[in-house]
Amino acid sequence: MTTPESASESRLPTGGLVPVLVAVWANIGVLVWMLIRDADDVRWGYVGGPFALAAATYAGHRVVRVAELPRPVRVFWRRMEIAAAALTITAIITLARANNNTGMSPWVAVPMLVGVGWLMTAFLGLPGPRRTALHWLRGILDTLTIAIASGLIFWYVVLDLAPAGTSLANKVVAAVVGVGGVLLLVVVGKAAAAPETVVHPAALRVLTTGPITCVAGTILLIAGGELSRLALSVLALPLTGAAICIGAYLQCRALNQPSQLSFPARSVFNMLPFVAVVATAGLVITVSAQDMTARQRVVIIGALLITGCVVARQLLSLRENTMALRGIRRQQDELERLALSDNLTGLPNRTRFLVAIGERLEAEMPVTAVLIDVDDFKMINDTIGPAAGDQLLFQVSQRLRDRCTAGEMPARLGGDEFAVLLPDGDPVAAEAAVNRLLLALADPFRVGEQQLLLHASAGIAIADTGEGADEVLRNADIAMYAAKESGKASFVRFEPRMRDEMMNHATLAGELRNGIARGELRLLYQPVFDLVTGRLHGCEALVRWQHPVRGFVSPGEFIPVAERSGLIVPLGAWVLREACEQMAQWRSQFGDGAVEAVNVNVAVRQLRSASFVDEVAAVLSDTGLTSRDVILEVTESSVVDGWQVQETLQGLHDMGVRLALDDFGTGQSSLSLLRAFPVDVLKLDKSFVDGIADGADRGRLAVAAAVAQLAEYLQLKAVAEGIENQEQLDRLRDMGYRYGQGFHMAKPLPAADCGALMAADPVNAA
Structure with a gap:
């Protein structure tokens, strides 16, 4: 049997650890080379980069191939795949030019910038909270602050430390790559600190390795010592490849975890604009100390001190806001817990x-x-x-x-x-x-x-x-x-058809409500005969609906709709009053020749009403009938519905209204019901009458005979339903059934035709 766990695991591609192992071994190989390196040939130190980044490209492609991948995650890892491919080209060019000590050449910088650009696009494209115009403006200002500050630092500090003879082109390329790395670090850091993103947070945090190595590598490549320059030169790209491989692996493992509601954490990367201001201030002081007069220096230093005070004041305000925000978030967490959980069970609501x-x-x-x-x-x-x-x-x-x-x-x-x-x-x-x-x-x-x-x-x-x-x-x-x-x-x-059926039911319910109000419904009466004398003994009221557009609507179609919609209550009330008024007319017209009682089916929703007993009493009073003139038919499922139904049935019994148990023998607790239920009539279900004539089904014969004997022993009236031929009638009468109804004797008839049977001679029951 398939389980959800196995189904989820089956969607993950195989070989998830292979790219990680390749990238890790590539980095280990570089470290080993660092220990035994040949100072004259550094090419072997750059071999790990193409392997690690090729593995990263495959890892990104592997995530994209996961079945049923959410679109935002697919787009993110597709861009990561392209970025890894661009950095793979960078690593290959770097390997080819390894022994040409020419610094950061455009041949290396262009594919590197393409890779950095795609990385930044991937992170900027992540879905998150809705951004207002104020959020965008604040983000643009932060970006400009960091970009200008890091550009100045690269130009006046890092590039100042570059070896003599470094060309202007190499300096510009290094500055652009370095600043791009800083901006990418900010973008990646902010994304990693926001756990509401669809990409797994752990994967995002691992990916911060890329921009960090990019910035450090650029700085050391220009301004570092020989050993540090070499270490970062050969390790920057392999480390980036390993980070992408590990992030892809973590993403695959987390794809089937449901998202959780959470608040974004305060990120250290939000402090970078302030760090940029302070660093720029320090740079201005340093530069001004070299080129300006004492009076100019005082003005510059004073302005910078004021800037520092403003920054310090902003940091204090930020700390106060952070503390206040934490308190608000704690309250929000508690309110959210109360609003989104069930008090009784503790489950989500x-x-x-x-x-x-x-x-x-x-x-x-x-x-x-x-x-x-x-x-x-x-x-x-x-x-x-x-x-x-x-x-x-x-x-x-x-x-x-x-x-x-x-x-x-x-x-x-x-x-x-x-x-x-x-x-x-x-x-x-x-x-x-x-x-x-x-x-x-x-x-x-x-x-x-x-x-x-x-x-x-x-x-x-x-x-x-x-x-x-x-x-x-x-x-x-x-x-x-x-x-x-x-x-x-x-x-x-x-299945979609169920919705269509529900809509049809709702439409039919509305038309039924109008049909009751407009008088489109009518009653037919199913005669109940004395199987011994052949005389008409009673009749069962059956509702019919002649729709002005649909035509005849079967009770099997509109009765379930009435029960589900609650219309069964007004419909049942109309049937009860209409049947009792007709019974009163027959009493007035035929006297003792009229049927003994009229049978009316009652739904469980009517029996649940505490006022139903009073409603029956009011109808009997209005029509001039006695409680013996009506028999209410209920099903076994209605009887076991609850204590309200039992109280209603007991109240009707105490009032003298006779109760019939309809479809008897089909339920699972028929015998136990006879002990607790004040029943007067047992109606044998049609399913036990079918096929009873030929005696082939001994089970039906046994049940039918047992019901007749049980009714006789309990002094109840037994009525057989669904008699369709003379053989069935004879067999039932021989079993002891005194009363029966069915198409063999009479179909449901209009009130006038049923009245004609009351005035006619007895039906030959022989």
Whole structure:
């Protein structure tokens, strides 16, 4: 079975350590050469550069090839690959010109500047917090400050120490490369200090080795001693190659880790503008001491002292601001923790879960949302009480937390709804992960002295291109409801057709609401006959909908829509009142010849209402009927819904209204229901009547016979549903069934046709 971990690892290319090993050995080779070097032939010292940077180029290309790589990361490492390739050319040219001691030549500088430019482009292109015009202006000013200061220092200090005879071109090239290295160091440092970037922070920090060696190498190449110049000359490019290889390796290892919300750390690189001002001030003092009069020097020194005081004052303000910012961040962290976590379980809440999905979608990373809902939790909570219910939810959260693997994030969305974010877009791996989580909830829970067995339903939604976080979670919710409708204790993966079905249901629900108001619905009546005498004994009210545009809409289509949307309550109220008014008319028209009672189906949502008993009493009073004139039919799933339903049923029974258990025999707890449920009528489900005539299915025969005997023993009325031929009728009557309904005797009829049966002679039941 495929797991999320194995699926993630399978996406990483093989050979991840090979470039790192090549680059490391290249640097070791250079160090060994330094110990045994030949002063007349330095070419061997530069051999490590091409190898290390070629390995870096391959390492960058390897990261780009990773499947499902987020676009910003792909662009960053593509640029790093190009930069490494340009520096590889630099290393090859340096190797070819190693014995020509001509300093920093344009042949070396041009590809080096190209590489530095691509490195800077890679880091500047990283996505980060939204930058305002003020941020851009501040960044430009910082850059100009650092560039001017480092340029002056290179020109007046570093290049002053250059060996005699160094050409102006070499000096200019060295200054440009050195200043570019300083600016690159600032850019890389700021990026490495911002952990909200999509590129792994550890990889970014390793990459600061490149610009540091670039700056140091340029300085020592011009102004250093012979040994230091040689060491940095031969080690600068190999060290840069090793840094890129290690950074690429760290990035590959971190690709499947979900992003985390965090605040950028205060970077030491933010101090560089102040360092640049101080260094420039020192340079001005030094230069002015050589060329100016005493009076001019005093003015210059005074101005510089004022500048120093301003800089010191700014540094103190910066420190105060930093301390204040730390306090604000601590408060923000606490507020964020409270705003983004669930108080009961400590898990991330709905807001945090949506933020995490949004972050991965924005970074174009794969993401799968799993919505988990505890089945029948309302009934459990009503039974054990809210406090014990909270304990149970906490234990559920702990199970999910414990069974989630690295990169998976569990959350509680509210009530008994939980969710898990999977950092994967593979359907097989997602289904394996959901199986693992549902199995974790299948073991018994202990709450106080009670041991409870739970099961849950789950919906899986794999994010598609262009979808938002809300849409992904909504898709998971749709799939979860599909799992519940398919029988609970299972999971369903979202498919686009489910959304279309949901939209159709929503549209149909709106039309149904209008249809109830406009009187588009009508009742038909399914006759219930006495199988012995053949007389009409009762009838069951069945609702039908004649849509003005759609035409006839099947109850199997609009009843589930009514139940899901809550319209079943007003619809059920209309059916009850309409059926009772019709029963009153039959009583007035036929007297004792009318049916004994009218059967009305009642939904579980109606039974959950504390006012339903009063509603039935009001309808009976308004229509002049007694409680014996109506039979309310309920299903087994309705009866076990919770204590509110049980109280409603008991209230109806105490009022004298007879109750029928519909579709009897199909549930899992039918016999136990008869002990707790005040039932008057058992209706044998049609599935046990089908095929009963030929006797081939002995199981159906046994169940049908047992229900008849059970009803007789408990002094209940037994009614067989779905009788479609005379053979079925004869067999059921022989078993002891007194009453039955089905197409063999009569289809659902309009009220007038049903009334005609009341006035007619008995149907021949022989």
